[in-house]
Every structure is written in structure tokens, then in C-alpha cells.
Amino acid sequence: MFEKVALVGIGLIGSSLARAIRQNHLAGHVAISTRSPETLKRAEQLGLGDSYTTDAAEAVRDADLVIVSVPVGASEAVAKQIAPALKPGAILTDVGSTKLSVIAQMQPHVPAGVHFIPGHPLAGTEDSGPDSGFADLFRNRWCIFTPLPGTDPAALERLSEFWRRCGANIDTMDADHHDRTLAIVSHLPHIIAYNIVGTADDLQTVTKQEVIKYSASGFRDFTRLAASDPTMWRDVCLHNKDAILEMLARFSEDLASLQRAIRWGDGEKLFDLFTRTRAIRRSIIEAGQDIDAPNFGRQVAEQPAKP
Amino acid sequence: MFEKVALVGIGLIGSSLARAIRQNHLAGHVAISTRSPETLKRAEQLGLGDSYTTDAAEAVRDADLVIVSVPVGASEAVAKQIAPALKPGAILTDVGSTKLSVIAQMQPHVPAGVHFIPGHPLAGTEDSGPDSGFADLFRNRWCIFTPLPGTDPAALERLSEFWRRCGANIDTMDADHHDRTLAIVSHLPHIIAYNIVGTADDLQTVTKQEVIKYSASGFRDFTRLAASDPTMWRDVCLHNKDAILEMLARFSEDLASLQRAIRWGDGEKLFDLFTRTRAIRRSIIEAGQDIDAPNFGRQVAEQPAKP
Ligand SMILES: NC(=O)c1ccc[n+]([C@@H]2O[C@H](COP(=O)([O-])OP(=O)(O)OC[C@H]3O[C@@H](n4cnc5c(N)ncnc54)[C@H](OP(=O)(O)O)[C@@H]3O)[C@@H](O)[C@H]2O)c1
Ligand SMILES: NC(=O)c1ccc[n+]([C@@H]2O[C@H](COP(=O)([O-])OP(=O)(O)OC[C@H]3O[C@@H](n4cnc5c(N)ncnc54)[C@H](OP(=O)(O)O)[C@@H]3O)[C@@H](O)[C@H]2O)c1
Incomplete structure (x- = not known):
């Protein structure tokens, strides 16, 4: 060519x-x-x-x-x-x-x-x-x-x-739309993943060994993203600052409201959010952007790990 | 038996x-x-x-x-x-x-x-x-x-x-330690995943179709957790409230500090956090709690999806 x-x-x-x-x-x-x-x-x-x-x-x-x-x-x-x-x-x-x-x-x-x-x-x-x-x-x-x-x-x-x-x-x-779109589908997920892994790393009541040992219950899904290249991601944060800060602000606002629902025992609100998010997962699978294997797609690969 | x-x-x-x-x-x-x-x-x-x-x-x-x-x-x-x-x-x-x-x-x-x-x-x-x-x-x-x-x-x-x-x-x-441990390794990850998927769902500048189309860049890793059973997770939130609120508070505090680093262009701080979190990933793989396949473990399964 x-x-x-x-x-x-x-x-x-x-x-x-x-x-x-x-x-x-x-x-x-x-x-x-x-x-x-x-x-x-x-x-x-x-x-x-x-x-x-x-x-x-x-x-x-x-x-x-x-x-x-x-x-x-x-x-x-x-x-x-x-x-x-x-x-x-x-x-x-x-x-x-x-x-x-x-x-x-x-x-x-x-x-x-x-x-x-x-x-x-x-x-x-x-x-x-x-x-x-x-x-x-x-x-x-x-x-x-x-x-x-x-x-x-x-x-x-x-x-x-x-x-x-x-x-x-x-x-x-256009470049502006690209940067906003990527801020939500890629940059925010990576930043959140880095953050939660950092939070877990800092805990004193739960040891790092326990976090690692029991990570299959959800935590490990974040650790892959949080193992991405630090230089690349530092640069992404510094160079898509505006769109990322906008998405972070929305995320934090939503999280504050979710936190309030937990604090006040608002089961209905929790149930509604937890139901709504399922639809997106289905659409992603229908769009061929992920596989629908159970156990978070790791079933087969994991079996041989049995000692 | x-x-x-x-x-x-x-x-x-x-x-x-x-x-x-x-x-x-x-x-x-x-x-x-x-x-x-x-x-x-x-x-x-x-x-x-x-x-x-x-x-x-x-x-x-x-x-x-x-x-x-x-x-x-x-x-x-x-x-x-x-x-x-x-x-x-x-x-x-x-x-x-x-x-x-x-x-x-x-x-x-x-x-x-x-x-x-x-x-x-x-x-x-x-x-x-x-x-x-x-x-x-x-x-x-x-x-x-x-x-x-x-x-x-x-x-x-x-x-x-x-x-x-x-x-x-x-x-x-003991039960108290169980509840704190699970709050960080399982409950917080699920809540964060539900929250980020909810945030994306609410955006106006980026359409739902775009989020789905480009989800492989990071977002989809959260959608699996956010597709979990709403009744079960509502109950978990209501019944492990104290430990979850504690972890959420720490997470939010850390996120605020990360947000500040992005706003002020503190590349060194970002680089340090993004480097530290890699070690946990390595330990999880060494502990046999996840597989080390590239492309987030989905390489092989995805290929046949080519239209
Ligand atoms: N990784 C992903 O998931 C991904 C996906 C899509 C797009 N991207 C983008 O692709 C680009 C490269 O990412 P990558 O994953 O290929 O990175 P990588 O594997 O870390 O490779 C980086 C390359 O850039 C060079 N480099 C690093 N710092 C440099 C500097 N200050 N001046 C000049 N050259 C420098 C490195 O050279 P030396 O090794 O010789 O120092 C190396 O050749 C980034 O812009 C990233 O945003 C990455
Ligand atoms: N799913 C996980 O990833 C997971 C992992 C570890 C532990 N757990 C725990 O395991 C337990 C069950 O979870 P699961 O995933 O097996 O749930 P599931 O597949 O939704 O099944 C729930 C079972 O509980 C019954 N049930 C639902 N609401 C009830 C109520 N108000 N009163 C009496 N029975 C009721 C259902 O009966 P009907 O269908 O007849 O209504 C069904 O038999 C939960 O406590 C959960 O925290 C779940």
C-alpha cells in the first residue's frame, strides 16, 4: 500500500x-x-x-x-x-x-x-x-x-x-466529541479503577493479603485496568483534563446520591438503579462488544488453577 | 455425608x-x-x-x-x-x-x-x-x-x-471482620460499577449507542458487575450499611484528591498512584486469583465476533 x-x-x-x-x-x-x-x-x-x-x-x-x-x-x-x-x-x-x-x-x-x-x-x-x-x-x-x-x-x-x-x-x-466520548468509555473507568485499588491498598482494617486472597468477588475486575501503563495514563489525565473532570464531577454527584440512599435505607432507589444498569450490559453483548460467558467470562480459564 | x-x-x-x-x-x-x-x-x-x-x-x-x-x-x-x-x-x-x-x-x-x-x-x-x-x-x-x-x-x-x-x-x-473485608473486595466494587454505568446512562453529550459501541475501551469491565441481581445487591447495601459507608467515604476522599491532582496537573502524583496499583495486580495473578491473558483475558473469545 x-x-x-x-x-x-x-x-x-x-x-x-x-x-x-x-x-x-x-x-x-x-x-x-x-x-x-x-x-x-x-x-x-x-x-x-x-x-x-x-x-x-x-x-x-x-x-x-x-x-x-x-x-x-x-x-x-x-x-x-x-x-x-x-x-x-x-x-x-x-x-x-x-x-x-x-x-x-x-x-x-x-x-x-x-x-x-x-x-x-x-x-x-x-x-x-x-x-x-x-x-x-x-x-x-x-x-x-x-x-x-x-x-x-x-x-x-x-x-x-x-x-x-x-x-x-x-x-x-470531531476531536471534541472524541475526547468526551473517550472520557466516559475509557478514561473514567481507568481512573476509577486506579482509585479503588489505591483505596484498598491503603486500608488498615483489611490487610493487603486478604484483599488479594478474596479479590475474585469483584475487586479483581478493576485490577486489570489499574495495571495499565502509568506514563500513558498520566498523560491522558493531563491532556484530556476538561472532559475527564466533567465526567468525574457527574460520577461523584451520582455516587453521593447513591451513598445517601444507602445511609437512609432507600431500598427502592437502590433497586431502581441496579435494575437500570442491567439493560446496558445486555446491549453490549448484543452489540458483540463482550462475551456472555458466566462467572465473568473466566470460568474455563480458571479451572486449571486448582492446586 | x-x-x-x-x-x-x-x-x-x-x-x-x-x-x-x-x-x-x-x-x-x-x-x-x-x-x-x-x-x-x-x-x-x-x-x-x-x-x-x-x-x-x-x-x-x-x-x-x-x-x-x-x-x-x-x-x-x-x-x-x-x-x-x-x-x-x-x-x-x-x-x-x-x-x-x-x-x-x-x-x-x-x-x-x-x-x-x-x-x-x-x-x-x-x-x-x-x-x-x-x-x-x-x-x-x-x-x-x-x-x-x-x-x-x-x-x-x-x-x-x-x-x-x-x-x-x-x-x-469473625462476622465483623467478614463484613468489612467483603465491603472492600466485593460490595464497593459492585456499587462503584453500578454507579459508573448509571452515570454513563444519564449522559446527554455522549449517546447510549456510543457508550455501547466503544465500551471495549474499559467501560465494559464494569458492566458485568453492574448486571448482577438487583434484589441481592439492594439487600447487601441495606444490610452491610456501616462497613459499606466507611469504604465509600474513603473511596470518595481518595477520588477527591485524585481529582485535584488532575485539575492542578500534578503529573507526579498521578504517576505514583498509577504505579503503586500495578503491584496489587501482580500479587493477584501470583495468588492464582486471576489469569494473565493479555487484552483483559478476552482475546481468544472475541476473535470469532468479527462480522
Ligand atoms: N496501550 C493502550 O491500551 C492504548 C490504546 C490506544 C491508544 N494508545 C495510545 O498509543 C500511544 C502509545 O501507547 P503504547 O501503549 O504503545 O505505549 P508504550 O508501549 O509504553 O510505548 C511507548 C513508545 O513511546 C516512546 N516514548 C515514551 N515516552 C516518550 C517521550 N517522552 N518522547 C518520545 N518517545 C517516547 C517509547 O520509547 P522508549 O521505549 O524508547 O522510551 C515507546 O516507543 C499513547 O499515546 C497511547 O495514548 C494506547
Ligand atoms: N449471586 C452471587 O454472586 C452470590 C454469591 C455469594 C453469596 N450470595 C448470596 O446467596 C444468597 C442467594 O443468592 P442467589 O444468587 O442464589 O439468588 P437468586 O438466584 O436470586 O435466588 C434467590 C432465592 O431466594 C428466594 N427468595 C427471594 N426473595 C425471597 C424472600 N423475600 N423470601 C424468601 N425467599 C426469597 C428465591 O425464591 P423465588 O424465586 O421462589 O422467589 C430464590 O429461591 C443471597 O443471600 C446472596 O447474598 C450470592
Whole structure:
């Protein structure tokens, strides 16, 4: 599809892209660049690309497609670094979990003639680094573009086709709406998960050993999210601040009202909320976004753990 | 092990017990009782026991072991109903998710000579009713007893052996400690999950369809817990009020501080919390309480959903 693709950043997302490009024959040459010599060496050992450099500008030279996959807080520095080396007509995109901030950081540096199309594949795991990627990460997942006014439709279609060949389904929306939507479906859940695990960690009346031992009763469902990469999530919190604070305010308000219902023994109110939330679960399963295995989908996998 | 076991309540837990008793040959006769004729009929169609009645007193007559598996708020009414029919020397136990309240509701009605041993198997799914049970539900899960002072050690050992043969591992602690522990490992996670799903449901800027469509980015992990039985969870909230309110207060305090860190852009504080919580996840996996599959353990199951 492309003669040369440059991947700037080769962690979970970048290395999954490298593997998907290889598997689906999407590029003649894959140039890999990452900040640290250690990560670069690991990428080379894994054979993820065709050329390797810690100099991002060198990697993007002559590339038809440049994909930046670094923590969102590093977007501006990377944009500055690569801007002078970008080829006219090239497509520049990213995979960052927040979009308004990435656009504000990168767009001013993009030279005329380069098609900058911000993107975000909704696919991830709790792992990070080049070893954690896999070619199927994007399969049947959404990739959201938040194109700027005046974006070349042909460039957008070419990038969309690239992601479709990586297995993704394409959506477009404006960056502001993206950031609010992700604040509720992804950022708030992660923040709440980090928070509850932190609360449990601080308790004195119940020991950490007990929390771990009995975690299957609900707690462990939060620990996966709370094991996600700290750098990435710090940057998400700092760079989608407004939408996150808005969702947090609503969540806290609702929680205060739930707390009051518990305090005053308002069983009817509790019952109503607990009933309403079931419908969403059903819709998620109908939409194919989760499986309906009992025991929280862990039944089969757990049996062998029996000592 | 027992000549006659009576199961009062035949939902997820009761029917799983019925199946485990059958599979492991733990009783000569299983008497089943439930409140409604519909559920009773379904239990009979499923062939879960040897005799069926809506009269709990009739079911427990001559039973050596009586297991009450109803929502915790119904404990007192059931205790009153069955007390006069309990056989001297019988073991009476329950499976309720809260213990101080169940003890307060049941103990005053237990006749002398009957061994009342409160219990709680930490095993469940988001489903309910007699169809949802399965014999392996308790396998490799904890069953916690909160014995009262003066409990007959022989009766406790006999009941423990019964649960071990159902696959469970046994623990004992006092009821107060049980209620606090469960408040953090189970009750708070469920309440938070119900709350976040409720918050998302109420949003106007992001539609319900969008929440469902993009739920795989974190949100869906909460929807399983938030699909649990409303009656059971209403009762848990009402009957473990003090411990739950205490945990909620701590959680809210921590969340306020996290919110402040986001508002003021305190990246260091965010990074520290997000790093600390990872350790707990590792311990849970080491303790065999969850699996370490990437993509939140759903990788394999999800692939076939591709349209
Ligand atoms: N993980 C997910 O679930 C997920 C899902 C969707 C989107 N995203 C987005 O994808 C992007 C990358 O995430 P990831 O999970 O692939 O991260 P990752 O596995 O931690 O990899 C991060 C990559 O960025 C580089 N990097 C880190 N800090 C940098 C800095 N200050 N300047 C320049 N390069 C830096 C790293 O280089 P070195 O190792 O050489 O330092 C590495 O190559 C983030 O913007 C994230 O928001 C993540
Ligand atoms: N589900 C879990 O994850 C889980 C885990 C551990 C412990 N527990 C505890 O186990 C107990 C039962 O839960 P479950 O999941 O088995 O519930 P379930 O599937 O909903 O079954 C409830 C049973 O209790 C009966 N019942 C409901 N309300 C009653 C009332 N007011 N008076 C008398 N009987 C009543 C029902 O009878 P009818 O259908 O005939 O009305 C049914 O037989 C609860 O105390 C719960 O806290 C549950």
C-alpha cells in the first residue's frame, strides 16, 4: 500500500502496527524509530522493521506514511523533531488516546503539503513495550479519525484503507466529541479503577493479603485496568483534563446520591438503579462488544488453577 | 455425608449446591423449598432434588443439614418460618453475602440443640435463578464461616467437610471482620460499577449507542458487575450499611484528591498512584486469583465476533 512507512514509537501500539503491516503486506519498507537505544535494540531483535534509528527525523525522511505512537504528552516534541524531514504529500497520523491536545501540540509544526490526520485505535491491553504487541490487536476494533477542516478526502480514504487492512473498523468524529466520548468509555473507568485499588491498598482494617486472597468477588475486575501503563495514563489525565473532570464531577454527584440512599435505607432507589444498569450490559453483548460467558467470562480459564 | 439436606432458596447458589450435592454424593435425600410456585416448578423440571415444596418448614423437617440461600433481607422471615420444624442436632447454615445482619436476624429464632453456623461462599456470577447454577461454582473458591462463640467444633468440621467436597477452601473469621473485608473486595466494587454505568446512562453529550459501541475501551469491565441481581445487591447495601459507608467515604476522599491532582496537573502524583496499583495486580495473578491473558483475558473469545 505504501512504499515506506515510518513508525515513531514502537511500544504496544507501534509494534502491533509493525506486525500488522508485515502480516498484511502493507509497506515496502518499515522504518522504526524510538527514543531509547534499549527499546530500539529490542525492536531490532524482534525483527519488527527494515531500518532502525533513534533519530525520528531520519526515520520519517521519504516516508509516505508516518505513524506517531508515543504517550500523548510527547506529541509536540516529536512533531518538532520530525517536521523538517517530512516529505511533501506524506500522510502523518498518530494513535494517541486524546485528540484535542494532540492536535494542538502537533498541527502548528506540520509543514504545508503534509496531510495530518489525527487517529485513535480503540484497542489496547494492560501491557506495554515492543514485546507486548501482536498483529491482531486491531482486529474488529474501532479506529476513530478526527480529521481537521480541509482534510484531503483521498488521503483520509488511503489511511482508512490502511487501518481496515490492519483489521480495524473506521469511524470519524470531531476531536471534541472524541475526547468526551473517550472520557466516559475509557478514561473514567481507568481512573476509577486506579482509585479503588489505591483505596484498598491503603486500608488498615483489611490487610493487603486478604484483599488479594478474596479479590475474585469483584475487586479483581478493576485490577486489570489499574495495571495499565502509568506514563500513558498520566498523560491522558493531563491532556484530556476538561472532559475527564466533567465526567468525574457527574460520577461523584451520582455516587453521593447513591451513598445517601444507602445511609437512609432507600431500598427502592437502590433497586431502581441496579435494575437500570442491567439493560446496558445486555446491549453490549448484543452489540458483540463482550462475551456472555458466566462467572465473568473466566470460568474455563480458571479451572486449571486448582492446586 | 448427610441423610437429608434441605435447601431453602434454589436460585444461583441454592441450585449450584443441589448440583454439587448430587455430583459428589453428599446426601441421601435433598429437599427443595422456594417461595414461589414458578421457581419450585422449574427446580423440579431441572430435577435438582428429591422432594419439592413451597413450605420451608416442611422441607427442613428431619433434615440433618439446612442451607438457607435467599437474599439476606429475607433471613429473619425464613428463620421464623423454619425454626419450629428444625430437628435437634441439625446444622443450620446460610450463604448470605453479609454476616452480622444475618446473624442478628436468624440467631434469636434458632432453637437450642440446633447448630447455627453462618457461612458465605465467595463464588457467584452475574446470573440468578435455578437455571444459572452449576456444580463447579464453588470449586477452588473460598467459603468463609463466621462461627458464633460456643460453636460445636464437630459440627463446624462436618460442615467444613461438606463444603470441601463441594470444591471450596475453608476460612473462618469473625462476622465483623467478614463484613468489612467483603465491603472492600466485593460490595464497593459492585456499587462503584453500578454507579459508573448509571452515570454513563444519564449522559446527554455522549449517546447510549456510543457508550455501547466503544465500551471495549474499559467501560465494559464494569458492566458485568453492574448486571448482577438487583434484589441481592439492594439487600447487601441495606444490610452491610456501616462497613459499606466507611469504604465509600474513603473511596470518595481518595477520588477527591485524585481529582485535584488532575485539575492542578500534578503529573507526579498521578504517576505514583498509577504505579503503586500495578503491584496489587501482580500479587493477584501470583495468588492464582486471576489469569494473565493479555487484552483483559478476552482475546481468544472475541476473535470469532468479527462480522
Ligand atoms: N496501550 C493502550 O491500551 C492504548 C490504546 C490506544 C491508544 N494508545 C495510545 O498509543 C500511544 C502509545 O501507547 P503504547 O501503549 O504503545 O505505549 P508504550 O508501549 O509504553 O510505548 C511507548 C513508545 O513511546 C516512546 N516514548 C515514551 N515516552 C516518550 C517521550 N517522552 N518522547 C518520545 N518517545 C517516547 C517509547 O520509547 P522508549 O521505549 O524508547 O522510551 C515507546 O516507543 C499513547 O499515546 C497511547 O495514548 C494506547
Ligand atoms: N449471586 C452471587 O454472586 C452470590 C454469591 C455469594 C453469596 N450470595 C448470596 O446467596 C444468597 C442467594 O443468592 P442467589 O444468587 O442464589 O439468588 P437468586 O438466584 O436470586 O435466588 C434467590 C432465592 O431466594 C428466594 N427468595 C427471594 N426473595 C425471597 C424472600 N423475600 N423470601 C424468601 N425467599 C426469597 C428465591 O425464591 P423465588 O424465586 O421462589 O422467589 C430464590 O429461591 C443471597 O443471600 C446472596 O447474598 C450470592
